[in-house]
Amino acid sequence: MLPTGLPQGSVPRLERPGPLRERVYEALLELITTRALQPGQHLVESELAGHLGVSRQPVREALQRLNTEGWVDLRPAQGAFVHEPTEEEADQLLTVRTLLEAEAARLAALNAGEAGITALQRIVEEGRIAAAENDITRAVALNAAFHAKIMELAGNAVLAELAAQVDRRVRWYYTPVARLRGGTSWEEHQEMILAIVDRDARRATRLMREHTEHTRQSYLERDAS
Template identity: 55%
Template structure:
């Protein structure tokens, strides 16, 4: 390798010129605090509109206030938290438009994923879906919202994976947490109908009937969307009284 003549500087774009720049490595604690707070928001332990006090959250999580502060800033960027001047941090309260847009996108993505699942499902895939269906039906008997939400998410994730379209699965994964956020308050009122619809879906996928699978998933997603709006309507009326 030829050295540079004396008195000449390294080209601006060379590695030597950028040697002092370093990529900041991810901080495990910072990420863990972010994930913990996000999960508390998604499962509604921290409810929409709730005031988030750094000191209380830090004590609850057993950490200092600094990673909590950083996590709240990141949660604001991601749309989960609102930081209000002179007031502090609050869990974001989704608007009707936000919910409708997300659930509409979910309907389109998952309708397509159901069709692909019916086209690609193997005997092992169908066995997995039936196992997840059984887990969901067992969760119905407990009336445990957390179990119902998890069972619902697990079955939908499996359908997406069975479709063998990695990009589609990733896109569905991106909206999964927000879907769970919206689904949690309606998990009980939707529970029986939802799992009946899931049973129809699994049967269509097992039969390799792509069109039927798509129709069932579309109806299922739209019913969830409508149930969410029906539930929000009385709340909005009460708030305006």
């Protein structure tokens, strides 16, 4: 077990080719969004550098960038810590996500072709398996893939760009409730596919609103006993 709390082997060494600063940033961001690095966790430059196989300089630069973007908190005389999102932050982000996703579902119902619908169905089938096997990492990745595919099928580049800006933060919030949502989430995805197949834009919009609202409520209530 690493001092940072990461499972042994969870941090791959980075290949040297390519912009190292960017690669370190992406590696740390992925560890944060998947919650391999937990909110509130102390980030020690030397330890991260050692396990990434780089010097401390690109790690320091990545942490500064992550601080600017709100993923990391730099505290004077204490160091860097993974940001702990407030309930207000989560509520605002997931509310915006509902608006974007609902419009994407509406447009997908109007524009999706057979190949796109087949791709959605394949993701749902894989997601059900992941949920049944309690493979949270896989379930979170497939959930993101499903929503990204809906966004792609919507065919609106501006909408997709806006969604991409919040995608990783949505994954960050979704991960701790993925087990709670379990198979229910995939049943809701299946219902959305049926609405898209029927070209029922109004139903697709409603189902997506309900689906994203369930996730928002699950996150806000996750610690309730």
